[in-house]
Amino acid sequence: MIQRFVIGKPFPTESVVLDLPAETGPVPYLTPDGDGWQYVMQEKDIVYGLGEMPRGLNKRGWHYETNNTDESEHGENRLSYYAAHNFLLISPADGSGCIGIFVDFPGKVSYDIGYTRHDTLRFATAEPNYALCLITAPAAAEVAKEFRQLIGPSYIPPKWAFGLAQSRFGYKTEADIREVAAQYKANGLPLDMICLDIDYMQSYADFTIDKARFPDLGKLAAGLKAEGIRLVPIIDAGIRCDDNDPVCREGLEKGYFCTKEDGTPFVAAVWPGKAYFTDFLRPDARAWFGRQYKVLTDLGIEGFWNDMNEPALFYSPERLKAFFEKAAALSRKDNLDQNDFFGLVRSVMGLMNAPEDYRSFYHDTAAGRVRHDRVHNLYGGCMTRAAGEAFQTLRPGQRTLLYCRSSSIGAHRWGGIWLGDNHSSWSQLLANIQMMPAVQMCGFLYSGADLCGFSEDTTPDLALRWLEFGLFTPLMRNHADAESREQEFYRFTDVLPAIRNMLDLRYALLPYLYSEFMKAALEDAPYFRPLAFDYPADPDAREVDDQLLLGEGLMVAPVHTQNAHGRTVYLPEGMKMLRLRSVSDYDEEVLPAGRHYLPCELGEVLLFIRPGHTVPVAQPAANTALLDDTALTFWRFAPDGRPAPYRMYADDGVTTDHNRPEHWRIVGQ
Amino acid sequence: MIQRFVIGKPFPTESVVLDLPAETGPVPYLTPDGDGWQYVMQEKDIVYGLGEMPRGLNKRGWHYETNNTDESEHGENRLSYYAAHNFLLISPADGSGCIGIFVDFPGKVSYDIGYTRHDTLRFATAEPNYALCLITAPAAAEVAKEFRQLIGPSYIPPKWAFGLAQSRFGYKTEADIREVAAQYKANGLPLDMICLDIDYMQSYADFTIDKARFPDLGKLAAGLKAEGIRLVPIIDAGIRCDDNDPVCREGLEKGYFCTKEDGTPFVAAVWPGKAYFTDFLRPDARAWFGRQYKVLTDLGIEGFWNDMNEPALFYSPERLKAFFEKAAALSRKDNLDQNDFFGLVRSVMGLMNAPEDYRSFYHDTAAGRVRHDRVHNLYGGCMTRAAGEAFQTLRPGQRTLLYCRSSSIGAHRWGGIWLGDNHSSWSQLLANIQMMPAVQMCGFLYSGADLCGFSEDTTPDLALRWLEFGLFTPLMRNHADAESREQEFYRFTDVLPAIRNMLDLRYALLPYLYSEFMKAALEDAPYFRPLAFDYPADPDAREVDDQLLLGEGLMVAPVHTQNAHGRTVYLPEGMKMLRLRSVSDYDEEVLPAGRHYLPCELGEVLLFIRPGHTVPVAQPAANTALLDDTALTFWRFAPDGRPAPYRMYADDGVTTDHNRPEHWRIVGQ
Structure with missing residues (x-):
């Protein structure tokens, strides 16, 4: 079930495609908390979501701010990366229903997920104008699927x-x-x-x-x-300021560029120097x-x-000028103390992606003229x-x-x-x-x-x-x-x-990978997902933070630590393990459910086939055009002795008629 | 066995305390490689060592440079931290003898341990004047102990x-x-x-x-x-430049400060501004x-x-002046391109701990006047x-x-x-x-x-x-x-x-902890060490990178990942596990050798007692002075039914007469 609540007068982001009426009753599950909302977590509740952000599958134990930032110092302590993906998925440990939360807001949204208090989730928008979509379903996978339906179909590349x-x-x-x-x-x-x-x-x-x-x-x-x-x-994104460049000239003439408060084009430097x-x-x-x-x-x-x-903005001319003036003033001092010196360092670093610059230009939208930082x-x-x-x-x-x-x-x-x-x-x-x-x-x-x-x-x-x-x-x-x-x-x-x-x-x-991608794109199915999405009743599956299910039939468990010659893998049910040195050189073993330490040398990859599943395998090729997807072999795990067929997607790979039924074929019967 | 080789004319670092004659024959195990030495590693050989450096217990797969640096951005990709600990310990997987390498050199030493080529270790000093100490023994623990004997007894705090x-x-x-x-x-x-x-x-x-x-x-x-x-x-380290400060004045008058090439005191800014x-x-x-x-x-x-x-140096007056001149020149340009702009950023950041500054001052040592960067x-x-x-x-x-x-x-x-x-x-x-x-x-x-x-x-x-x-x-x-x-x-x-x-x-x-520390300090014993030091013949023990042996009788296996409610622990032999919520509230279980997934909630700690060992436990106290180490209980793992006594160290904790035999007592018989 999806419920949409409207707070204030939201900016039309066009993020969602379903036209849902605004609810009139109170917001369930969440407690109002000042300018935001609060949710008290039990110790083993999991909070998925936030898309491109640091930390684990479970986002608990940190604070975040969706504020698209040229953050090249990727690391666990950053608050924002390059994207704003305002979706949370709360999966309670007690098996009660899962809750999806989409904060439909174009400015900053802050999340405190057990950062201030270990047991408390809190989020708030920078302004009291937003839509809040709540999705509730018994299982996380259902919430995720409903959310995909809400936001519309995904892009499909060649x-x-x-x-x-x-x-x-x-x-x-x-x-x-x-x-x-x-x-x-x-x-x-x-x-x-x-x-x-x-x-x-x-x-x-x-x-x-x-x-x-x-x-x-x-x-x-x-x-x-x-x-x-x-x-x-x-x-x-930036168009080089150049009177001799026809694109730049046309953009200026027709007024397609963002403007400052006084209506003149906003300028900041990026790779080409000054740009619009x-x-x-x-x-x-x-x-x-x-x-x-x-x-x-x-x-x-x-x-x-x-x-x-x-x-991304390297600097604006206004702020660069101010920096040079500050530097000139400091250069006249005999002895820079630590405040002066670190102030100088911060001034230079602060030229890049400065909040002041984002507050200094405007968009002319159908909803009116709006200052950039707000959208x-x-x-x-x-x-x-x-x-x-x-x-x-x-x-x-x-x-x-x-x-x-x-x-x-x-x-x-x-x-x-x-x-x-x-x-x-x-x-x-x-x-x-x-x-x-x-x-x-x-x-x-x-x-x-x-x-x-x-x-x-x-x-x-x-x-x-x-x-x-x-x-x-x-x-x-x-x-x-x-x-x-x-x-x-x-x-x-x-x-x-x-x-x-x-x-x-x-x-x-x-x-297999292309077929599973097309299933995900055309049927709002998942491609990668946490184990708990498919095994919601398994408490051990909920603990796993470094293995993923991949499409219908596979699980991956990558080695991600240096000098390791293997790793512990959790199997929520019996699976067939392949330890692949190449597509033709591998060990295979059927393993029972549970935790296993599995050797995996450098140059080997662990792949797990779920019971009742079949994976079509082609011969390697020098590029995709040379790939023959009719000459297939099959990797299977058929514990009941009856090999399952595989529903494969195959098309020309370049035209947009994705939806023709003849692209689907059953292989590996 | 320790062999000391002398290359060129080493600076007397006083790092070692044993007076070893210089060997005259060729250096064994290592192959000369340009200005350094090479060693080809088998896939499962381990290279321990380097003290305060990034990455795992096993230092393979990165390059390092001992070059004491105020490196506040601790992370796996830094080359140097604050210390120079030029010790490597190679533990071959085939059970052949272990090799300790101490590079006794006061300047930069670079190490490439499988960074350029996955299988090759290489190291080199910045200058061809150093002593190379090679320690060989059948087991890593013996090499480590001999190295401690070479470098002399450790400091003991109150x-x-x-x-x-x-x-x-x-x-x-x-x-x-x-x-x-x-x-x-x-x-x-x-x-x-x-x-x-x-x-x-x-x-x-x-x-x-x-x-x-x-x-x-x-x-x-x-x-x-x-x-x-x-x-x-x-x-x-720095003494504030202040004519009114008696310490500063005396240091200047008596010439105790490092000097520039012209003999005048070297000055650089740190917390107090300019300092000697x-x-x-x-x-x-x-x-x-x-x-x-x-x-x-x-x-x-x-x-x-x-x-x-x-x-650490924030800036030298000379280089700060040069920066201000560069900034002034750039300020006259209309449009800073990316080279100008990132050049400016690098100039500011490069003021701190600049190699040029370390090359600009001198020490007057018994071995002659020497430029700082060389020592x-x-x-x-x-x-x-x-x-x-x-x-x-x-x-x-x-x-x-x-x-x-x-x-x-x-x-x-x-x-x-x-x-x-x-x-x-x-x-x-x-x-x-x-x-x-x-x-x-x-x-x-x-x-x-x-x-x-x-x-x-x-x-x-x-x-x-x-x-x-x-x-x-x-x-x-x-x-x-x-x-x-x-x-x-x-x-x-x-x-x-x-x-x-x-x-x-x-x-x-x-x-327990104080006794084990004193054993380590007085007897060159280990306090923390990798599992493989005590279980050298166990290939699985060699794989463990996040558990440590602690003194004679304990092993620790900390939970170090967020939102984990337990972890996998490897036991090289059967041990008694304590899952401690407090000193008086814990679960205990005897576990067989092998890998175990053990629940460990936030607020719990896993502790393992090795067979035949006893741990003395006091009542908690508000501070060490109030701790009563005569009223002890004992945690034991006595699989043979015969509780082992514990050799405990107890003294006044403040005087330097560590070595009196009466400080040792046998408890827990």
């Missing part, structure tokens, strides 16, 4: 977007790109995409191409595509921005990633929508790849996300595992973390262990920051055979 | 230093201190120490007292001592600095902590030595509490350490568990992390879980940064009964 993507902030020229493609091929590693970071642009200006570095991008794209590799360029920011909350500005992608789709580009769309969390998602809407016109009937950094619920209908700028660490591998079901619960099915880690330096074993989980995530991208260790998979020569086996395994599993 | 210490950067006045003491008492929580951070000083100048805030520190100390609470003030840095590598300067503690010992102070002794890692330890040597004169025959931030091996003979400026996070709780045996292996027996975490914000459950491990560490201090959440244990009213029970448990276990 099938080739389930191949491997290689990316790095630092590929500067056509030669760099060709080198990556050549090395993958030379090393016998599959590849479907190479991403272009901002260096392909002229002076980091959106919708331009640096002709010195990429003399013929269309030819490059076509040549790579012939080898099964798509080029996927980046688009940033399209008012994505306006349909006309969205349409205009979306049309600009044509310069790239005309070159044969079929996929994009949208970045910097929180929007901040909609910005990134509306940029996603700008692109998604445009692709329907630019590439009619065709799927276009799109995944974005910032998002709010609703944007999942237009694109996927990556999990933000993480870093190369074992704790971020665990965060990847724990974040996947949380973002997918919020509709962002096509998602994944930067494998091996974006910033800082990875290691051969971390790269391999991360791949051992990443091979199951819909978006499988290896992406790195400019100053971090080179981490294309072919760099790790000492563990290369194992890396090749794991990449091959991904491709071999695509008939 | 017994009251095993009580609870409460600290916070932010106690500004006598009233603040009295409030802490009163709240601990009012809430029925034991307490032995309150630490004074830099606010007790006048303008952050060492060896001064702010009389406005602390009108009569001696009276305060005496009053608190009457209640069983010692005041433990901080001393920083005593040349602790000189015996006369050490003696002079040590004498200054008298101003506080004369007030009845019996313990200190030395801080900022890497030395950098000795600085903190020599400050420890300055204090430790002075206390022998200032407080003859008495033990004085001393623990320090920066250290190198050798300093363990003069003081303990805390594990640096950590932060409030679950990953830092695990780091605490994993660092303890590593620093104790290097002689720093009296050690512990800042419980609840120093910077950032703790939570009620983290505070309690951390205490559940911290109650076993020799130094048990709750310490917090100025801007972090208040975290005195009495603040957590919602879990206060459990916190009280855990603190009581610490005091009740002191007869």
Whole structure:
């Protein structure tokens, strides 16, 4: 059951698609508490949700603030990451009904989930104008499904977007790109995409191409595509201030940019230096921005990633000026004491993503002129929508790849996300595992973390262990920051055979992974989910924070600690374990329900088939186009001796007619 | 067997106490590799060591650099923390002999332990002048013991230093201190120490007292001592530049400070603004600095902590000036591009602990004038030595509490350490568990992390879980940064009964913990150690990275993940498990060898008694002075039915005559 309560006069976020009447009675389950709501938790109640946020599957024991932030220091103590996913799912330990809470509000929402008091959940919006949707059902899985119905169907990418993507902030020229493609091929590693970071642009200006570095991008794209590799360029939120740039000029002339209080365009510096920011909350500005992608789709580009769309701001000219004045004043002092000195440090760091800047510009929406900070969390998602809407016109009937950094619920209908700028660490591998079901619960099915880690330096074993989980995530991208260790998979020569086996395994599993993704997208089914969703009556299953169910028939239990040669796995029921060194080299064993310590060396992956399930397996291929999903073998666990068939989805992978019944076939009878 | 090899002309670090002849033959086990040494690891070989460093008990899979650094961003990807502990212990999986490696060098040493290549260990010193000590023995425990003999006996604090210490950067006045003491008492929580951070000083100048805030520190100390609470003030490495300060004036007049190339005193800013840095590598300067503690010992102070002794540097006047000039130049530009802007950010951050500054000053040692960076890692330890040597004169025959931030091996003979400026996070709780045996292996027996975490914000459950491990560490201090959440244990009213029970448990276990500490200190025995040290033939014991053996008879297995209600524990042999809610309320069960999932709720602690062992348990007390170690009960695991006696150490806890045989008694027959 979904109940919608309206408090004050909410801004129309368009996050939900169901048109629910506003309830008139009191809000059940929650207790009013000042400007927010309170819920007292029993010790073993679990609170799922919040999508892209730090900490475990169970969000208890921390406070959070949905406030889309360019937070490159991913870690357990951050309050906000790049996205605002205002969904909580309370699963009481006593078996009483589960409660879903969606706070439909475009500004900051703060959550205290056992941070101040261990037993108390509290949340509040920055303003008393919001809609509160309460979903109640006996089981968590039902609440999750009803929520997906409330927010509408998830974005579906082309099938080739389930191949491997290689990316790095630092590929500067056509030669760099060709080198990556050549090395993958030379090393016998599959590849479907190479991403272009901002260096392909002229002076980091959106919708331009640096002709010195990429003399013929269309030819490059076509040549790579012939080898099964798509080029996927980046688009940033800010439009470079440049009177000679036609896009900039048109945006200015037609008034599509966000404005300051005095009506002049808001300016802040990002990668290209000073930039304007399209008012994505306006349909006309969205349409205009979306049309600009044509310069790239005309070159044969079929996929994009949208970045910097929180929007991230390096500095505003006003605040930079104030900083320089402060520095000049301090420079006249003989001896900076600690207050002066750390004040100086804080001043510089505080130039970036300054709250004052977010309070200094405006959107002109159908609901009136509104200051940015009050609708901040909609910005990134509306940029996603700008692109998604445009692709329907630019590439009619065709799927276009799109995944974005910032998002709010609703944007999942237009694109996927990556999990933000993480870093190369074992704790971020665990965060990847724990974040996947949380973002997918919020509709962002096509998602994944930067494998091996974006910033800082990875290691051969971390790269391999991360791949051992990443091979199951819909978006499988290896992406790195400019100053971090080179981490294309072919760099790790000492563990290369194992890396090749794991990449091959991904491709071999695509008939299953793609089918399960399509079930999730078309039927509001789950892809990744906590064990307790399927085994709600099992108290031990509720304890598990680092294993996931994957589609109908599989469970994964990744090794996420360094130097481990195995791990403890909990089986809520008897399952068949596969310990895979490759798609053709594995141990198998039927294990009873319970906890098991299972050896799992570097280069091995543990996979569990649930009873009565069958998994179709293809032969590995160099890219998705070469994958033959008719020549299948089957991994099964049929404890009753009767092999179950598998309902598989197979289509051309590129057109938008997802719903034709002939895409479904029964295999493995 | 210990072999000492001399490469080049090493600086006399005085880290070791055994006078070993230099070997003349080739170095065994290691292969020369450019300017360093290489060792090829088999997949299951373990590399222990490196003391205060990130990552697990097994240091494989990362690179490190011993380069004492004020690294407040503790995390798995840092290369250096506050200490230089150049000891490695290789434990091959094939059962062949273990190898200890001590790199006796006062500058930077870099270690690549499977970072570049998964299977290769490599290390190198910054200069080709060092001693290399190789210790070989059949078992890791023997190597560890021989290493302790090589480096000499560990510092022993007074017994009251095993009580609870409460600290916070932010106690500004006598009233603040009295409030802490009163709240601990009012809430029925034991307490032995309150630490004074830099606010007790006048303008952050060492060896001064702010009389406005602390009108009569001696009276305060005496009053608190009457209640069983010692005041433990901080001393920083830098001496405030102040012509009116007699200590500063004398240091200048007698030339005790480090100098620049031109012979004038080196100046850099720390907490008091500009400061001088005593040349602790000189015996006369050490003696002079040590004498200054008298101003506080004369007030009845019996313990200190030395801080900022890497030395940390906020900025040098030269580099600050250069920064202001750079800022002024940038301020004249119309549009800072990303290189300009991030250059500005890096310039500010780079003012702190700048390598250029460490290369700009000198020490005048018996071995000649030497540039600081070449002996950098000795600085903190020599400050420890300055204090430790002075206390022998200032407080003859008495033990004085001393623990320090920066250290190198050798300093363990003069003081303990805390594990640096950590932060409030679950990953830092695990780091605490994993660092303890590593620093104790290097002689720093009296050690512990800042419980609840120093910077950032703790939570009620983290505070309690951390205490559940911290109650076993020799130094048990709750310490917090100025801007972090208040975290005195009495603040957590919602879990206060459990916190009280855990603190009581610490005091009740002191007869065991103090005895085991004294065995470790007097007999070069281990206190904390990895399971594999005692069960070298058990391959599963080698896998365990988050359980520790504690003294002769106990094993601990702390819960270190949030929202866990239990954990998997590996028992190398049958043990008696105690699940303690308090010293008098617990479950007990004899468990067979193997892996067990054991429930362990918040407020419970798992403790394991090894077969044939007995643990003496006292009644809880409000402080160590009130602890009655004659009224003991005993926890035992006597599978053969014959209770084993326990060899207990008991003395007055304050004098230095540790070695009298009458301090040992046999109890629990």
